[in-house]
Amino acid sequence: MPSAPRSEESAFNQPIAGQLAGVGPRVAEKLAARGLLTLQDLWLHLPLRYEDRTQLTPIRSLQPGVPAQVEGRVEAVERGYRYRPVLRVAIGDESHATLVLRFFHFRAAQVAQFAPGALVRCYGTPKPGQNGLEIVHPSYRVLGETDAASLGEELDPVYPAVEGIGPASMRKLIGQALDRLPDEASLELLPAEMLDGLRLPSLRLALLGMHRPARDADIAALATGTHPAQRRLALEELLAHNLSLRRQRIALQRHQAPALAGKGKLASQLQSALPFSLTGAQQRVFAQIRHDLAQPSPMMRLVQGDVGSGKTVVAAMAAMLAVEAGKQAALAAPTELLAEQHLANLRQWLEPLGIRVAWLAGKVTGKARAEVMAEVASGAAQVVVGTHALMQEAVAFHDLALAIVDEQHRFGVHQRLALRDKGASGKSVPHQLIMTATPIPRTLAMAAYADLDVSAIDELPPGRTPVQTIALSGERRPELVERIRAACAEGRQAYWVCTLIDESDEVVAQAAQGTYEALSAQLPELRIGLVHGRMKQAEKQTTMRQFKAGEIDLLVATTVIEVGVDVPNASLMIVENAERLGLAQLHQLRGRVGRGAAASNCVLLYQPPLSQMAKQRLATMRETNDGFVIAEKDLELRGPGELLGTRQTGLAAFRVADLARDAGMLPLVRELADRLLADSPEIADRIIARWVGGAARYASA
Structure with a gap:
């Protein structure tokens, strides 16, 4: 059991109201709205920048x-x-x-x-x-003439704004909180032997150095986040998040899981029946999954792979290991369209083997829904495919042994926990396989998924022609219209992706509706469809099915088509206002073409002038089709928030650390975490409480 925190430490976690002068209920409410509840929160509310009034x-x-x-x-x-x-x-x-x-x-x-x-x-x-x-x-x-105003001895901090509290008041409040910083021995949690040799200040000196830097402080280092005080705080914050995830993993490993250690007969039959051979990467990742599933403790594995790398086949083979053991597997996808695509593939591959694949989504209603629910509850449905409908309380599985979640960052944490809990029985929980087509840089995976084993399908199937990518100024739209006319005349299909639905005075972007009308007038011989986020789900689904069936030549769409649509005949992708999208999103959109044997092209249409970041993004897209290279560049340009998704476990919301900047610290963080968990678990718990608090309980989702 962790030891009780020291009484001084408990005092720092008391509500701010009543502890600091000038903080009554109304001010405390404004601070709380910004997440500032305790003295410790104020210590960690670090300046955005500094003003030098010392000279x-x-x-x-x-x-x-x-x-x-x-x-x-x-x-x-x-x-x-x-x-x-x-x-x-x-x-x-x-x-x-x-x-x-x-x-x-x-x-x-x-x-x-x-x-x-x-x-x-x-x-x-x-x-x-x-x-x-x-x-x-x-x-x-x-x-005044007699006012000999002395110059300051320290740089003036400028704090992130708190609504309703002025900058001067904020400085005073944080100054009061700093005056109550405990001595080094009471505040420091990292053992001295761990800090030796790191050439970093103590936590107390680091906090004072950040809030009250001396007049000769290295302002350039503070601005770039490389000052020793920042590095000391970033180290402990990264350590706290790593420990939090590792704690969740340890807690999960205390559960049991069904050991799926059969001979793999069904998986072998599936592999033999496929009209293509598995790549070396697919075989390697399946071997890793098979080893995990054979253990009596739950698998927690993330499989990442570029668009079209063949993750679904690997997931299907894993599901066969569960079915062979007489148990069930479930696959959840974030949209009906993506879930339907998985359903079509799994039925095509598994039904010839005598496997019952059931479908459960929001539009399955009435008698059909009752029948599916009964099949799932009885175990007659061996593999169940669906959307978040799988996670609803009324859905009961007979014996769920493997939960597969696709594009997991698009689900809320509670939803993923709900699916896992469907197979919970006593101390036993299902194995979890998580898939993403958004490659995650190794550094980010080390920090954000320390509770998962990470596999990469880093090889595309043979015969895939790389998509040629070019960037064109918006002035050259007429050329593109003719290019579409020629491609569709040859029997090909094309996408035209817009970033807004309606025209906007504030953002220079062609709206999907306006583009659809203009292209319909310019290309009257083509069958043109429109899909955007404000349409009813049924309308979107119908249009997408028509496009997939070849009944639509040109699809004008917003970025709703980013994930999961597989139309092998589409060979031309035009992205309007490409400068407004991030690298990961551009790469996902480009992945909608090049899925057949025909040479495919992606045209990034931009509005000049371009910002420096936009220039870098477009250059990266032209230079490489490798999702892992693109992910590393995206992390460098934009930080981790976009890659993890806004509903991730909160790991993107670091107060000090920056995963792109501080990636070099991660090996040290893992080493420190290993030592703390082995030698001082009670200290590990206190570091987690200081930096992560209650968010830790979601990290195992």
């Missing part, structure tokens, strides 16, 4: 775009009104240069402060104006 810069030495603090006497004041009220205050200093302070929001009392000759100290970012450099809305104070 004065002569006005003549100011550089455009470089924040600085200056001091000068008011030389002239001018109030005007062009489009809105404006106040200009000219100040000069001993460098015989003038700086204009410009205000758009001001009161009469402020104007009165700026009497000619008054001494003003201000801070802000200069930029070129009509009469030399100016600062718009600087922070300032008017100094």
Whole structure:
């Protein structure tokens, strides 16, 4: 059992209200809305950036775009009104240069402060104006003649905004909280022998260094997240998340699971009946799964593989191991369209082997639903395919031994737990196989999926022609229309993907509806369909089925077609406003073509001018079709949030750590986690409580 936390530590986790001056119920409510509930939360509410008010810069030495603090006497004041009220205050200093302070929001009392000759100290970012450099809305104070305002000894922190609490009040509150930081011995959780040799400060010094950096602190290191104080905090945060997931894994391993250790006869029959041979990667991953399923403890394996790499076949062979043992397997997909695709494949492969594959989704109703539910409950349905409907309370399995979840990050955590619990009986739970077509960089997998074994199908089936990708400016749309006309005349099909449904004044993007109407007028000989997120589910499904059946030549769609649609005859993909999409999404869309033998093309249509990040994204898409390379680049450009999905276990919401920046620390984090779990499990629990808190209980989903 973990030892009880020290009494001092318990005090730090008391509600902020009543502990700090100026924090009554209303202020406490505003802090709580931002997740700031305890003193510890305030310590870990770190600055976004810093302002250097420890020195004065002569006005003549100011550089455009470089924040600085200056001091000068008011030389002239001018109030005007062009489009809105404006106040200009000219100040000069001993460098015989003038700086204009410009205000758009001001009161009469402020104007009165700026009497000619008054001494003003201000801070802000200069930029070129009509009469030399100016600062718009600087922070300032008017100094009295006897007011010898000293310069600060520390950089001023600028904290993330908390609605209803001003920046100055926030600084005061966090200052009070820091004054109550315990001594090093009480605060430090990592054993001294672990910190030795790391050349990192103690946790106390790291927190003080982040909130109150000295005037000579390395601002560049603080800005890039490479300062030793940041690295010390990031190390402990990464360690906490790793420990949390490992704890969940340990807890799960205490459960039993049915050992599916048969001879694999059905899996072999399936493999022999397939019209294609498995790749080496598929065989390797199936061997890993088979080894896991033969154990009496639950498998927790993530299989990642690029679009079209053959994950479903591997999942089907795993399901055969469960069926051979007289038990059931379930496969859940996030959309009906994707689930239907799995259903069609599994029925084609498994029904010739005498396996009953059942279908359970929201649209299966009435008598048909009752019949399926009865088959699932009796065990007559050996493999069950469906959407989140599988996870509903009324669904009861006879003996679920393997739960397969596709595109798992699109399900809520509770839904995945609900499916796992369908097979729970006493201490026994089903094995879990999780699949994703969004390749996850190794560094991210180490941090975010420490509770899972990770397999990669990193080889595409033979005969797949790589998709040729080009980027074109939007001005060349007419060329693309002719290209579509030619492709469809040859019997091919095409996608035109838009990023918005309706026209928007705020975002320059062609809407799906407008594009559909324009293309229908330009290409009257083609059968054109439209799919977007605001259509009823039945309408979307009907249009997608028509496209898959070849009854539609050109499909105009929003990104709803990103996952799972398999139309081998589609050989041309046009993505409108490609600069607005992330790499992972662009790669998923491109994966909708190139699924047949014909040479396929993806055209990324963009609106200039491009941002630097957009240029990098489009260049990456042109250079590689490898989803794992793209995932690494996506992590580098955008961080982990998009890759994990917003409903992941909260791991993307790091306070200090950045998985792309701090990837080099992960091997050390794993080593520290191993040592703590082996030698000091009670310390591991306290580190988890400090950084992760209640979120830990979901991590095993």
